[in-house]
Amino acid sequence: MRGAGPVAVLRLLTAGETYGYELVKMLERKSDGVLAMGQGTLYPLLYNLQAKGMVASRLDISHARPRKYYRITEKGKRHLEHEAHQWQALSDAMTRLGITSD
Amino acid sequence: MDDDRGTDRVSRLTRLRHTPLRDLLRGRVSGQLDWRGIVAAFDIAPEAKRLVTRVVTSTHLWRIEKADVARDLLAHFADGLEEGLSSAQLIAEFGDPRQAARLIRRSKIRHQSLAWQMFRWTCVASALVLIFYCGMAVIFYCGRPSPKVDFVAQINRQIEQAPADQRAWPIYRSVLVVLRGKNWNPILSDSAYGRHWPEIAGWIDAHQPAIESIREATNLPVLGFLLGRSGSTAEPALFPANQTGANQNMTNLSMPQLQDLRVLADLLALDAKRARELGAGNRVERDITALADLAAQQKREGQLYVGQLLSVEILARSYDELDRTLVETPQVLDDAELVRVAHRISAPTTASDIISFASERLLFEDLIQRTFTDDGHGDGRISGAGLNILRANSSLSVTGPAGLLVEYSAVAAIQPASLLLLGSRKELLEEHRRLMDLNDAMIHVPLREADLSAPYDRWRALSDSPLSRMRYALLATLTPTLQRSAQIAEQTLGERDGLLVGLALELYHRRHQRYPDTLAQLTPGLLPAVPADRITGEPLKYRLVDAKPLVYSVGVDRIDDWGRLPVHDGHPAPNAAAQWGPLAKMVSGDWVLYPKPRIPMGQEQEN
Numbered sequence: 177m178r179g180a181g182p183v184a185v186l187r188l189l190t191a192g193e194t195y196g197y198e199l200v201k202m203l204e205r206k207s208d209g210v211l212a213m214g215q216g217t218l219y220p221l222l223y224n225l226q227a228k229g230m231v232a233s234r235l236d237i238s239h240a241r242p243r244k245y246y247r248i249t250e251k252g253k254r255h256l257e258h259e260a261h262q263w264q265a266l267s268d269a270m271t272r273l274g275i276t277s278d
Numbered sequence: 279m280d281d282d283r284g285t286d287r288v289s290r291l292t293r294l295r296h297t298p299l300r301d302l303l304r305g306r307v308s309g310q311l312d313w314r315g316i317v318a319a320f321d322i323a324p325e326a327k328r329l330v331t332r333v334v335t336s337t338h339l340w341r342i343e344k345a346d347v348a349r350d351l352l353a354h355f356a357d358g359l360e361e362g363l364s365s366a367q368l369i370a371e372f373g374d375p376r377q378a379a380r381l382i383r384r385s386k387i388r389h390q391s392l393a394w395q396m397f398r399w400t401c402v403a404s405a406l407v408l409i410f411y412c413g414m415a416v417i418f419y420c421g422r423p424s425p426k427v428d429f430v431a432q433i434n435r436q437i438e439q440a441p442a443d444q445r446a447w448p449i450y451r452s453v454l455v456v457l458r459g460k461n462w463n464p465i466l467s468d469s470a471y472g473r474h475w476p477e478i479a480g481w482i483d484a485h486q487p488a489i490e491s492i493r494e495a496t497n498l499p500v501l502g503f504l505l506g507r508s509g510s511t512a513e514p515a516l517f518p519a520n521q522t523g524a525n526q527n528m529t530n531l532s533m534p535q536l537q538d539l540r541v542l543a544d545l546l547a548l549d550a551k552r553a554r555e556l557g558a559g560n561r562v563e564r565d566i567t568a569l570a571d572l573a574a575q576q577k578r579e580g581q582l583y584v585g586q587l588l589s590v591e592i593l594a595r596s597y598d599e600l601d602r603t604l605v606e607t608p609q610v611l612d613d614a615e616l617v618r619v620a621h622r623i624s625a626p627t628t629a630s631d632i633i634s635f636a637s638e639r640l641l642f643e644d645l646i647q648r649t650f651t652d653d654g655h656g657d658g659r660i661s662g663a664g665l666n667i668l669r670a671n672s673s674l675s676v677t678g679p680a681g682l683l684v685e686y687s688a689v690a691a692i693q694p695a696s697l698l699l700l701g702s703r704k705e706l707l708e709e710h711r712r713l714m715d716l717n718d719a720m721i722h723v724p725l726r727e728a729d730l731s732a733p734y735d736r737w738r739a740l741s742d743s744p745l746s747r748m749r750y751a752l753l754a755t756l757t758p759t760l761q762r763s764a765q766i767a768e769q770t771l772g773e774r775d776g777l778l779v780g781l782a783l784e785l786y787h788r789r790h791q792r793y794p795d796t797l798a799q800l801t802p803g804l805l806p807a808v809p810a811d812r813i814t815g816e817p818l819k820y821r822l823v824d825a826k827p828l829v830y831s832v833g834v835d836r837i838d839d840w841g842r843l844p845v846h847d848g849h850p851a852p853n854a855a856a857q858w859g860p861l862a863k864m865v866s867g868d869w870v871l872y873p874k875p876r877i878p879m880g881q882e883q884e885n
Binding site: 195196197198200201213214215216217219220221223224226227228235241242243244 | 333347349350351353354356357358361371372373374375377378381382384385386388389
């Protein structure tokens with residue numbers, strides 16, 4: 177489902193900043209594997225969101241191994257809100273068509 | 279360390295910092311961006327490192343970006359291993375490395391600073407231009423002109439078709455060889471109207487057999503001068519300077535014979551003067567006719583523009599001698615001689631009868647075949663060898679922007695640009711033909727009826743932009759001012775018209791002991807019709823001044839000034855009113871045709 181990955185990532189980041197591997201795990205767990213993606217897909221997606229200003233990152237060097245954390249920006253939140261409405265409308269339409277159930 | 283790009287201020291600042299120069303310097307100097315070192319230092323399985331290295335390498339990003347990507351991917355593997363997954367599992371979950379690299383590259387490039395993106399696209403564009411230019415250079419330097427037609431040989435073949443006894447040049451040549459051995463130039467270089475005339479007259483008298491030979495040779499139908507180094511110039515006694523060098527073609531044709539033909543015309547004119555002094559009417563008539571015949575021979579074989587101009591010049595000498603005869607010693611010619619001369623000079627009607635532009639077409643075609651490649655279908659491009667020919671041949675000087683290209687094309691790097699800037703072989707030949715057709719049309723009718731604007735309009739249409747001017751620059755610079763030569767020919771015909779009237783007036787005067795009141799009285803007995811004013815088309819003007827006839831055209835201003843000459847800078851300017859076409863300047867005064875005005879400077883020389 178094209179466009180679902182970025183929305184899912186943005187939604188997960190609303191819970192707080194996190195790093196790449198954790199995002200992969202959360203996506204797999206919370207979507208029951210439907211939106212599972214490898215790092216070969218996740219990082220380009222994150223870089224895209226970053227390029228659009230919806231996601232920001234910081235490099236945490238306080239631990240032995242530096243780790244990059246990603247967080248959602250205000251712009252990302254606005255976009256997520258807009259996309260959520262779109263997905264809701266799509267879901268409602270699918271339900272009305274009998275493709276999905278309540 | 280925060281590289282937050284969520285706020286504009288930080289984002290722009292960061293982007294500005296991520297310039298290629300910074301990347302280059304930092305990466306080189308500090309080794310901070312040694313992404314391979316970063317990969318090597320990470321404690322993960324070699325297969326995972328290889329995967330990361332492969333993906334990062336395939337992104338073709340700058341080092342700062344590669345280092346960033348490498349850290350992310352390595353951290354991901356490290357996190358997975360910490361979670362208890364195996365390297366094999368992580369590699370399997372990674373996805374397609376090639377696609378990952380492509381997506382990473384795309385997203386990172388989107389993230390790059392504007393300055394970098396501009397730099398990147400500039401590099402890409404420059405590289406494409408360079409590749410294109412290199413391709414052009416290969417085409418340019420590999421292209422070789424392949425001339426197929428030897429125009430010089432073609433012209434010579436036509437000349438050689440005439441039987442040897444019908445060719446005048448062998449006779450001229452033998453006369454010139456003999457005369458040249460007699461140190462004659464210093465004598466003849468003085469004016470016939472200067473103080474050395476007695477010496478000249480003596481020389482003329484002493485060389486009557488030679489001059490008679492010249493007169494007889496002018497009756498022959500063919501001049502018979504063979505072009506090229508192996509042609510008639512292969513005569514050390516006459517042309518010692520023309521025995522070496524490469525074979526000649528139309529573009530580098532030397533024509534030393536023109537100077538010799540001018541000398542022959544000088545001799546005939548001097549002889550006409552001497553004959554007038556001696557009262558030898560028949561000799562005067564024959565000299566005048568010989569000059570006209572010599573002009574006709576040269577016109578038929580007059581190669582190139584300069585040869586055609588010489589033909590008109592010699593014809594004008596013939597008319598000048600006739601004018602002097604009618605004005606100074608009319609009685610020297612009897613009635614029959616006057617009538618014969620009138621018939622002889624009455625033949626040309628339009629400029630095309632006394633001048634031809636045909637050789638200019640051959641010159642251009644020859645030049646193009648020697649400088650452009652030939653694709654076998656009539657098209658081709660300028661070649662490196664061709665550009666060198668243009669530069670080396672000073673008589674083909676190309677001016678304007680194209681001139682700069684030709685002049686400085688020694689800088690090999692800029693030469694291939696001419697492929698883009700100069701028109702193709704087909705384009706140039708077609709446009710040249712079109713322009714020459716317009717110029718030819720101009721001389722086949724009286725100039726007042728010709729569309730003199732047409733060549734200019736066509737040229738303006740071809741040069742409506744700097745690029746277009748450059749494209750057709752060869753046409754502009756290699757096509758001489760044909761309209762000017764058409765005007766010179768028309769002026770000569772105008773003077774001839776005046777002489778026809780002058781001859782009729784002389785005959786009328788002999789029969790009636792007075793001049794007619796109007797030119798209409800000369801027709802049809804002495805003139806079939808009063809010649810038309812070559813500017814207005816109306817009959818020529820005529821009046822008596824001090825009981826002497828004056829025949830004139832009203833001139834470019836079309837106002838009858840009673841035969842008054844135009845004045846320029848305080849001096850009479852006899853031909854200033856003889857102008858046609860869009861470039862004609864309004865001049866007050868008339869174009870006097872008969873008797874020919876002798877300007878003060880000429881009179882001073884005569885005294």
